[in-house]
Amino acid sequence: MSPAVPGAPGAMPSPAVTATLSAASPSPAATPAPPPAKAGWTNFLIDNFRKGGPIMWPILIVSIIAVAVVLERVFWWTGRWMRRDPKRIEKVFTAIETGDVAEASRLSRGSRDPVLRMMWNGLNHQHASLQGALQVAAGIEIKRAGRFLVVMDTLVTLAPLLGLLGTITGLIRSFSFLGNEELAVQAVTGGIAEALIATACGLGIAIFSLIPFNFFTSRVSNLEFELQTAATNLEVMLEAQSKAREGVAIGTDTPSSATRSSI
Numbered sequence: 001m002s003p004a005v006p007g008a009p010g011a012m013p014s015p016a017v018t019a020t021l022s023a024a025s026p027s028p029a030a031t032p033a034p035p036p037a038k039a040g041w042t043n044f045l046i047d048n049f050r051k052g053g054p055i056m057w058p059i060l061i062v063s064i065i066a067v068a069v070v071l072e073r074v075f076w077w078t079g080r081w082m083r084r085d086p087k088r089i090e091k092v093f094t095a096i097e098t099g100d101v102a103e104a105s106r107l108s109r110g111s112r113d114p115v116l117r118m119m120w121n122g123l124n125h126q127h128a129s130l131q132g133a134l135q136v137a138a139g140i141e142i143k144r145a146g147r148f149l150v151v152m153d154t155l156v157t158l159a160p161l162l163g164l165l166g167t168i169t170g171l172i173r174s175f176s177f178l179g180n181e182e183l184a185v186q187a188v189t190g191g192i193a194e195a196l197i198a199t200a201c202g203l204g205i206a207i208f209s210l211i212p213f214n215f216f217t218s219r220v221s222n223l224e225f226e227l228q229t230a231a232t233n234l235e236v237m238l239e240a241q242s243k244a245r246e247g248v249a250i251g252t253d254t255p256s257s258a259t260r261s262s263i
Contacts, residue, residue: 051190052197053173055166059201062162066155066209069148072245073216080145083112089230092119096237099244101126112228114141114223115230122234130238134231141227145220152213163202 088107093141095104103121108120118137125133174191 002123002191013252042161048197051193052201053166053169053194055162055169055198056201059162059166059198059205062155062159063205065151065203066159066205069151070154070209070212073148073152073212076147077216078116078217081140084132085113085116086113088113089115092116093233093237096234099241101238101241114145115226119229119230122231126238128139130235134234138224138227140233142220145223147220149213149216149220152209152216156213157208159205159209162200163199166202167195170198207256 049060052059088111092107095101095107097098105120105123108116108123111117111120118134120140121137122134123129170191170193172191173194
């Protein structure tokens with residue numbers, strides 16, 4: 001019986017050939033794993049950013065500014081809420097009501113509450129100009145609270161306008177390729193995609209900025225009302241104390257005058 005010739009029909013492969021084929025064939029474990037979902041989401045954002053056209057760069061800058069401003073204001077108002085001290089405010093008013101202005105000034109000194117800071121400024125300048133000192137201190141606190149509101153208002157208006165500009169440029173790009181029959185379909189589709197992506201991003205940024213803007217504006221209005229109320233109460237109570245002291249002084253001087261006249 002003749003030996004089997006390698007490669008002949010019906011011939012069994014040798015063990016060496018079988019081992020080589022097994023090593024060359026890819027194993028199921030060597031199959032590359034699918035990319036993670038995070039990478040796919042990142043690629044999706046990058047692709048849409050590129051499809052949005054050159055107007056996406058100013059929209060990206062506007063979005064970064066909007067996120068930074070909103071986060072800064074959130075942290076600021078959270079810190080202000082933690083700095084509130086209504087119990088000390090009541091103690092200050094109680095001290096003023098009892099006529100102990102020095103104690104009221106001591107209680108309001110060094111506080112981080114904006115209302116107490118305003119009251120301390122007024123108590124320490126009441127002999128010069130109480131109302132003026134209160135107005136200056138209240139204006140400083142309101143300015144701090146309203147920081148970056150103008151920026152947020154500008155972003156709410158600017159973002160949709162940038163999206164509209166991207167819509168117009170995308171449509172112009174689409175119509176510029178209508179004369180070319182070979183590239184008309186692909187070019188028109190790309191231009192419409194650019195217009196829609198830019199519009200969606202601009203509206204998204206405006207919506208994201210509008211809600212915090214209205215919330216922070218209402219917080220500033222509430223703070224202004226609190227400062228005005230505290231300043232009015234402080235003025236009324238100090239004026240009442242001043243009139244009470246004048247009345248006591250007049251009542252003390254009247255008997256002595258009558259005694260001198262009778263003598």
